[in-house]
Amino acid sequence: MTMPLIERQRFDLIRSALAWRGLDLTEVAGRPVDAVIATRFPSYAARHDNKIVWLIHQYRQAYDQFGTPYSDFTASREDRRAREAIAEIDRVGLTEARRVFANSETVAARLRKFNGIASEPLYHPPPLVGRYRPGPAGDYALTVGRLDAWKRADLPIAALAHAPRARLVVVGRGPEDERLRRLAKELKVADRVRFVPEVDEDGLLDLYAGARLIVVTPAGEDLGYVPLEAFLSGKAVLTTDDAGGPLEFVTDGETGFVVPPRAEALGAALRIAWEKPEALAEMGEKGRRRVSRLSWDSTVSTLLAAAGLSG
């Protein structure tokens, strides 16, 4: 079940947690509920005797993003209290769970650091698992994701200024859209960037299959589907050393390139990809082998076993 998380004002976060807390989940439509598996803030505030948490992400603006341009929390009294209340919601909701998983080591480490709560990484495959396919490398690098500031799609665009032969396809839409188009013009690389605001599933699979490599540049991603999708499509990944979750799969020189989050460094890696493309297929294949073990069967079995519902 889902409920909207409304964020017009700080109290809305509390109100949302309260809504989850107030649910009676002992039974639904006359049938007892064996277990509750909660995934996101604040759904894990829900009460149940057999609650498992599989943490996809916390309310990061109150934690690691606080004090960065990616959080609108200030030092005001209300914002400080809101951050304390969010931490309390997390403490209550997570510590009363029978078992806590996280969808990556990055998310588990964050939970350990900010809340002192232990959890076990439990990975899962990307949404279109079973449909990704390798294909001949084309003449473009691909970046995929919502165009939010913290996803830093400006980095691969700026990198083009340092890699004259490289081309880039940017899939996604979001608040950064206009700024990114402006940036491409200012840097005189607009003729080598193609923006694709929307694409259907088949179109996305085609874009992955035809890419030369995939570029992943978020700041502290939780897990990130994109590297997994890239590897399942047999593509190498170019990412940054502060990307978070992607670094759990991308190894520099083995399955891709890991560089500092600077346009020059990304540009240097793009130059290598265009001048010496031979290594990319091997990197992509190594990546594919690394993630091919991920399956929903395995993930769901682990969750059900934790809830005492296996077999």
Add this chain to the structure above:
Amino acid sequence: MSPLEETLRQLSREEGRALAEIGVRPGDERWIAEHAGTIASLAGGKGLGSRKRSGFFSVVYRLARRAARTAR
């Protein structure tokens, strides 16, 4: 006390306890007022005038604040 009034009182007690559980403190007066406003709005239907609704807000606010103080 009407059934509606009794229900709202009970709801505000229960919700006040839940508020305290998830970290709201008696000093968080603005949040408690917001919450009281939400519950009091349930009394906004037919049969209750604005004075009565305003009175309800005060009652719910007091109950929620007390619950936030005593639940932990």
